[in-house]
Amino acid sequence: MTSFLATGPSLGGSRVGAWLAGLSLRSRILLISAEVVVMLALWQLVVGVFRWINPVFVPAPLSIFSGLGDILSSGAVAANAPASLQAWVVGFGLALVIAIPLGLLLGVSLPVDRIVGPIAWAIYATPSVAYQPLAKAWFGFGIGPVVFLVLVSAVFPIMFNLAAGIRTTNTSIISAAKVYGASKFRLYPAIYLPSTVPFLFAGLRQGVVLATIGMMVAELSGAAVGMGALIIRSTNTYQVGQAFAAIMLVVIFTISMVQVTTLVERWVAPWTRGAGK
Amino acid sequence: MTTETAQRRASTAPLISARGVTVKFDVARTGKQMIALSNIDLDVMEGECVTVLGPSGCGKTTFMNVVAGLVKPTSGSVFIDGDEVSGPGPDRAVVFQDYALLPWRTVFDNVRFGLEMQKKLSDGDWRDRVQNAIDMVGLSGFESSYPRELSGGMQQRVGLARAFVAEPRILLMDEPLGAVDALTREVMRDEIGKLIAQTGKTVLFITHSIEEAILLGDRIVVFKSKPGEIKEIITTGIEGMGSERNAQNDERFHELREHLWSVLANEAAAASK
Ligand SMILES: Nc1ncnc2c1ncn2[C@@H]1O[C@H](COP(=O)(O)OP(=O)(O)O)[C@@H](O)[C@H]1O
Ligand SMILES: [Mg+2]
Numbered sequence: 309m310t311s312f313l314a315t316g317p318s319l320g321g322s323r324v325g326a327w328l329a330g331l332s333l334r335s336r337i338l339l340i341s342a343e344v345v346v347m348l349a350l351w352q353l354v355v356g357v358f359r360w361i362n363p364v365f366v367p368a369p370l371s372i373f374s375g376l377g378d379i380l381s382s383g384a385v386a387a388n389a390p391a392s393l394q395a396w397v398v399g400f401g402l403a404l405v406i407a408i409p410l411g412l413l414l415g416v417s418l419p420v421d422r423i424v425g426p427i428a429w430a431i432y433a434t435p436s437v438a439y440q441p442l443a444k445a446w447f448g449f450g451i452g453p454v455v456f457l458v459l460v461s462a463v464f465p466i467m468f469n470l471a472a473g474i475r476t477t478n479t480s481i482i483s484a485a486k487v488y489g490a491s492k493f494r495l496y497p498a499i500y501l502p503s504t505v506p507f508l509f510a511g512l513r514q515g516v517v518l519a520t521i522g523m524m525v526a527e528l529s530g531a532a533v534g535m536g537a538l539i540i541r542s543t544n545t546y547q548v549g550q551a552f553a554a555i556m557l558v559v560i561f562t563i564s565m566v567q568v569t570t571l572v573e574r575w576v577a578p579w580t581r582g583a584g585k
Numbered sequence: 586m587t588t589e590t591a592q593r594r595a596s597t598a599p600l601i602s603a604r605g606v607t608v609k610f611d612v613a614r615t616g617k618q619m620i621a622l623s624n625i626d627l628d629v630m631e632g633e634c635v636t637v638l639g640p641s642g643c644g645k646t647t648f649m650n651v652v653a654g655l656v657k658p659t660s661g662s663v664f665i666d667g668d669e670v671s672g673p674g675p676d677r678a679v680v681f682q683d684y685a686l687l688p689w690r691t692v693f694d695n696v697r698f699g700l701e702m703q704k705k706l707s708d709g710d711w712r713d714r715v716q717n718a719i720d721m722v723g724l725s726g727f728e729s730s731y732p733r734e735l736s737g738g739m740q741q742r743v744g745l746a747r748a749f750v751a752e753p754r755i756l757l758m759d760e761p762l763g764a765v766d767a768l769t770r771e772v773m774r775d776e777i778g779k780l781i782a783q784t785g786k787t788v789l790f791i792t793h794s795i796e797e798a799i800l801l802g803d804r805i806v807v808f809k810s811k812p813g814e815i816k817e818i819i820t821t822g823i824e825g826m827g828s829e830r831n832a833q834n835d836e837r838f839h840e841l842r843e844h845l846w847s848v849l850a851n852e853a854a855a856a857s858k
Contacts (some may be wrong), residue, residue: 483655484685487673488751489702498702502689579689579731 334441346453367549373558375542375549384538384550385557391533392523392558395451399458401520407466407515408508414467415474415504432464452544454526454534461522465514473507474500485579506580509573513566520562599628600787601652605661608813611735620812621647622660627815628807631754632787633649634781637847638795640853644813645791645813646682649759651681652789665755678748682760684740686732687753692719692743693728699751718750721780739771745777749784752793756781758790762797774800795845799823799838807845809852816848 333337348369355361356368356471379385413420415429419459436457443453477500510562527536542551573580606625609618622644629635637645650656652663653675663670665677680697686695697715700706708714719728722742732740741761748756762770762776778801781788792798798805802821807817823837 480681480683480685481687483650483653484679484681484687485698485702486655487653487677487679488699488747489675490675491702494702499687502687507688542749577689579733 354571362547364548371549372552373549375547375551376553379538379542379548379550379553382467385554388533388538389557391451391531392454392527392535393525393561394431395534396455396458396519396523398451399455399523400462400515401427401456402459403462403466403515403519407463407511408470411467411470411508411511412474417501421471421520428464428467432468436461436518437526440525443526444529445489449530449532454531457522457526458519459522461491462515462519464516466508466511469507469511469514470504473504474505476507477503505577506573509569512569515579516565516569517562520558520565524558598629598633600633600666601627601629601789602664602667603627603648603652603661604664606646606648606651606658606663607660608651608656609659611841622651622658622816623812625813625815627818629787629789630678631787632785633803634790634801635806636787636798637791637806637808638793638798638849639813639816640810640849641793643808643810643852646759647810647813648790648791649679649757652755653677655758657681661848673755675699675751676753677755677757678751678753679728680741680744680748680758680761682754682763682806684732684737684744684764686740686743688732688745691729691731692724692735692746695732696746698752699747703751714750715746718746721749723776736769738773741765741773745780749780754787756788756790757786760791760793770794777801795842795849798845799841805841805845807848807852809855811855816852819844 352369355363355366356370367375410424410428414424415421437459439460440453443456447453447456482495482499482504485495490498522532524536524539527534528540531537535554539551539554542548542554603625606622607620609620611617612619624830625648625844627635627656637648639645647656651658652670654670654677658702686858690698693715696704696718698709700711702713705711716728719725722745724739724742724746727735727739732743736745741764742821744761758777763775765773774797781801788801790797790801792801799821805819805821807816807819808814819841821837821841823841
């Protein structure tokens with residue numbers, strides 16, 4: 309079927325691909341773990357043992373792990389993570405509240421797309437770093453600028469994906485709906501909305517990643533608390549292991565949120581699950 | 586069935602009547618108009634199955650869309666039972682070449698779509714009707730599958746069930762087997778023939794397969810392109826809607842096939858100039 313739901317190139321093409329695609333969940337976890345262990349071992353050798361790279365720039369894995377132990381036990385994570393989490397959640401929540409209705413409107417209405425679209429793209433195309441000084445001027449030094457940067461970073465990918473989903477709704481599905489009696493009004497809940505769901509979730513995944521980037525940009529430029537502040541402080545005191553450990557926590561958080569988004573998608577939109585077995 | 590049809594044909598006015606249907610599309614690239622259909626006149630009697638045959642791009646889908654009420658003709662009209670078509674209606678159902686199923690709905694929920702939109706879910710027996718339609722097209726057991734879990738042939742069976750359950754007077758089929766693999770195609774062609782015969786629906790069946798056109802049609806309308814016009818209308822006169830195997834010995838079948846081949850070959854040659 310030539311629908312928008314068609315999956316991309318399958319992994320099962322080559323022999324290695326077929327082997328990878330056929331792995332059970334347990335084997336896949338084992339494989340990824342093995343990969344990580346090998347990578348860490350090489351890294352430890354290169355930096356920790358042979359010292360080919362100065363550990364002040366890139367710390368060895370073991371010093372990152374001890375750094376992780378330090379920031380966990382010293383209470384640095386407990387002191388900084390909640391502020392970041394709060395800003396992230398509030399900013400992302402606001403992004404959802406703004407992006408979903410605007411995205412729908414943008415997708416549905418050509419005039420809105422023509423008027424609001426260019427402005428929105430212009431803001432989206434501006435690197436979020438550029439808003440940082442403004443955000444500080446507008447929102448002071450607390451959580452405000454961080455929330456703002458999370459919001460600005462996440463809102464557009466969600467909005468534009470949603471709008472694109474509506475505009476690319478399969479035309480023969482629309483014809484079918486009309487043939488079987490859908491009024492123009494019923495087309496929205498019955499056809500446009502469900503067919504845009506996979507696009508919405510693609511946008512959400514991008515939004516999650518960009519939200520974290522926005523958060524880091526705001527926190528790295530002089531926030532008093534937050535994971536970004538912790539990273540800056542650790543680096544300034546040459547505790548690069550701790551800085552990398554803090555970065556690692558942020559990455560783990562972001563990947564987890566992407567996974568949560570995918571889980572929600574599977575629950576909300578079970579029809580997208582698995583390639584056409 | 587054919588004699589019955591013939592009697593009905595003699596006694597009633599046409600169920601579908603196209604008069605001077607012309608469709609022009611604006612071509613954005615050149616700023617000109619292209620004539621997709623020019624002055625089509627066609628009558629289809631109740632209970633008749635008319636197949637429409639023609640090279641690709643000759644306006645078959647456009648014609649069907651006009652009858653379905655999805656495309657408004659630039660001039661001319663289509664009448665259903667004497668009433669001018671102004672949009673889609675419950676008297677017509679369409680089977681689409683690309684199935685046009687809703688990917689987020691299971692087989693069962695796809696089939697019930699028409700009843701839902703026409704607010705017929707308050708009818709006490711709607712579940713039975715949906716189930717019957719699913720059984721009729723041979724999809725029992727797949728009620729809770731999603732379209733992407735089904736083969737092309739099976740997806741089109743869902744499309745057929747969705748059309749039949751709406752209980753239209755007219756079935757419009759736009760190359761329903763065009764995207765189905767060759768073997769399934771023959772099997773389903775015969776099944777569709779039987780379903781049409783059983784239900785006695787009035788059918789407009791678009792195809793580019795000569796065999797399908799002959800075996801399913803009471804009459805064959807041959808389209809030509811540039812502009813889309815009716816080249817000729819042939820009454821098949823083959824008894825019943827049998828399978829090709831039965832018809833293979835039929836002299837008339839061979840005669841028609843040879844004739845249509847030469848007509849289409851000329852058309853294709855003309856179109857590619
Ligand atoms: N919505 C449209 N806008 C512009 N041109 C169209 C449109 N629909 C069909 N056409 C053109 O009209 C001609 C007939 O198309 P179609 O009815 O789909 O042919 P067929 O179904 O016989 O292959 C083609 O040249 C096609 O490009
Ligand atoms: Mg066509």
